[in-house]
Amino acid sequence: MVKEVMRKAPKRPEIVEELKKLIGSRKVSNNLTDLISYSHDYWPITFTWLLNGSLPALPDVVVFPEDARDVIQVVKFAYNNDVPLYVYGGGSGVLGGAVPEYGGIVMDIKKFREIKINDIDMYVEVGAGANGMILEEFLNRHGFTLGHFPQSLYTSTVGGWINTKAIGQFSVKYGGIEDMLLGLEVVIPPGELLEIKPNPRAAVGLDLKQLFIESEGLFGVLTKAYLKIWPYPEKRILLSYVSDNLEDALKSVREIMLSGAKPAVIRVYDKIETLKWFHMIKKAKGKVGTIIILEGDEDLIEAEKIIVNKAFKNALSTGEEPAKYWLENRFNVKEISDYLPLGIIIDTIEISVGWSKAIELYNDVINAIRSVDGTLIAFAHASHFYPQGVCFYFIFGGLPSNKSSVLDYYNDVWESVMSTVIKHGGAISHHHGIGRMRANWVEKNMGKVAYHLFKKLKQCIDDKGILNRGNMGV
Numbered sequence: 246m247v248k249e250v251m252r253k254a255p256k257r258p259e260i261v262e263e264l265k266k267l268i269g270s271r272k273v274s275n276n277l278t279d280l281i282s283y284s285h286d287y288w289p290i291t292f293t294w295l296l297n298g299s300l301p302a303l304p305d306v307v308v309f310p311e312d313a314r315d316v317i318q319v320v321k322f323a324y325n326n327d328v329p330l331y332v333y334g335g336g337s338g339v340l341g342g343a344v345p346e347y348g349g350i351v352m353d354i355k356k357f358r359e360i361k362i363n364d365i366d367m368y369v370e371v372g373a374g375a376n377g378m379i380l381e382e383f384l385n386r387h388g389f390t391l392g393h394f395p396q397s398l399y400t401s402t403v404g405g406w407i408n409t410k411a412i413g414q415f416s417v418k419y420g421g422i423e424d425m426l427l428g429l430e431v432v433i434p435p436g437e438l439l440e441i442k443p444n445p446r447a448a449v450g451l452d453l454k455q456l457f458i459e460s461e462g463l464f465g466v467l468t469k470a471y472l473k474i475w476p477y478p479e480k481r482i483l484l485s486y487v488s489d490n491l492e493d494a495l496k497s498v499r500e501i502m503l504s505g506a507k508p509a510v511i512r513v514y515d516k517i518e519t520l521k522w523f524h525m526i527k528k529a530k531g532k533v534g535t536i537i538i539l540e541g542d543e544d545l546i547e548a549e550k551i552i553v554n555k556a557f558k559n560a561l562s563t564g565e566e567p568a569k570y571w572l573e574n575r576f577n578v579k580e581i582s583d584y585l586p587l588g589i590i591i592d593t594i595e596i597s598v599g600w601s602k603a604i605e606l607y608n609d610v611i612n613a614i615r616s617v618d619g620t621l622i623a624f625a626h627a628s629h630f631y632p633q634g635v636c637f638y639f640i641f642g643g644l645p646s647n648k649s650s651v652l653d654y655y656n657d658v659w660e661s662v663m664s665t666v667i668k669h670g671g672a673i674s675h676h677h678g679i680g681r682m683r684a685n686w687v688e689k690n691m692g693k694v695a696y697h698l699f700k701k702l703k704q705c706i707d708d709k710g711i712l713n714r715g716n717m718g719v
């Protein structure tokens with residue numbers, strides 16, 4: 246549930262000079278433009294505040310460390326002086342996870358962008374602030390791919406991916422970021438560098454990497470990661486199908502997932518979203534379109550093509566065109582910035598659920614969104630699949646009625662969707678994480694005991710609560 250995230254702690258102007266002395270004035274800024282830029286991420290609600298002229302929480306200072314020593318110094322300083330510290334990657338998080346609601350220090354991590362390939366052990370050693378697209382292009386030039394293509398590839402960082410448990414469009418083959426992570430370096434309070442080396446597998450006590458996946462800056466400042474890489478795919482095959490309904494399309498995809506085939510991309514659009522991505526296929530109107538992309542070794546993907554065609558034998562095969570169109574347009578996302586100034590709020594909610602409840606949950610969520618007064622659009626696609634189930638990505642948009650505000654409308658939709666997902670036993674987030682937006686529903690979804698343990702871990706690692714204070718409700 247959203248409340249205006251105005252700064253919740255008094256200003257600390259004295260820390261600016263102290264930090265300049267510590268790491269050098271060139272790496273420290275309290276310029277108002279910087280403070281405003283780092284006061285929000287891509288959470289649509291922070292844009293509504295900026296449009297209204299009411300600022301989200303301003304930090305006291307932004308720091309730009311250049312090496313692990315700088316990070317350690319700043320973490321020590323924050324710890325010793327009880328100053329909140331917020332880490333900022335690309336700022337593309339969509340739930341307010343990087344909003345510095347208690348002020349203090351924002352640490353921009355983008356100067357950590359060194360990239361080194363180990364082409365024998367097949368991993369890349371990369372700074373946590375490296376930009377996704379720059380990393381992928383670097384790998385491509387050397388004949389490799391990471392296989393991680395979130396739609397925010399151009400604006401997100403490695404550290405952000407790990408801290409939100411991000412997933413890319415080619416996830417069926419390459420997995421989510423958790424499947425790629427081999428090792429890491431992270432600075433934890435009160436200012437120590439924790440290193441986990443990139444071995445293919447280790448059974449040496451608890452796998453501490455897991456602590457930092459989807460920890461949203463609560464447990465440490467990630468400075469480096471070791472991620473698996475793959476040879477650049479030899480060949481791609483583009484396919485598409487039109488099924489009579491969502492149930493049939495999902496049945497076909499489940500068959501593929503159980504076969505052991507691993508298409509890189511599978512995207513199933515509901516009847517409304519099919520109108521957009523299959524607009525060039527007349528027979529797709531009123532039906533459910535699926536795009537499939539196979540990539541990798543030629544012999545392997547020819548065999549996968551046979552499996553995919555078999556699974557979609559009752560659907561209409563519609564060729565390469567929809568997949569080509571999707572490949573060309575998949576990074577085009579300007580709806581939010583286009584419509585918000587007009588008072589229309591558009592947002593997305595991703596959740597996951599087992600196959601047995603998939604259709605029921607899809608229907609209930611769409612109905613829940615439509616039942617909120619002011620809703621103009623509600624549709625969905627499924628684009629991440631597992632042998633056990635599916636991630637649905639819902640898109641909604643609306644104009645608040647005369648009686649309510651954008652915030653009321655937005656809160657009502659989120660409440661209706663979150664409670665529907667919890668009722669069905671699904672996960673309230675599949676890859677965007679929690680941030681400030683979903684904080685109220687975490688305990689319900691995780692369970693009381695798990696949430697209590699999570700808070701105890703936070704207390705144990707960061708006993709003064711300096712890191713990302715207020716995020717996820719802790």
Ligand SMILES: Cc1cc2nc3c(=O)[nH]c(=O)nc-3n(C[C@H](O)[C@H](O)[C@H](O)COP(=O)(O)OP(=O)(O)OC[C@H]3O[C@@H](n4cnc5c(N)ncnc54)[C@H](O)[C@@H]3O)c2cc1C
Nearest residue numbers: 334335336337338342395396397402404405411412462467
């Ligand atoms: C248009 C658009 C499309 C998107 N598509 C996808 C998608 O396809 N898949 C997907 O998974 N997500 C997607 N997202 C969401 C977002 O891009 C991801 O959550 C991404 O992983 C955030 O990375 P970032 O570098 O921008 O992190 P930020 O927004 O800067 O930070 C996110 C969180 O991580 C913490 N953090 C960041 N870096 C560090 C670090 N080095 N150490 C400790 N904590 C850190 C921050 O404090 C914050 O809590 C999309 C967002 C947008 C705006």
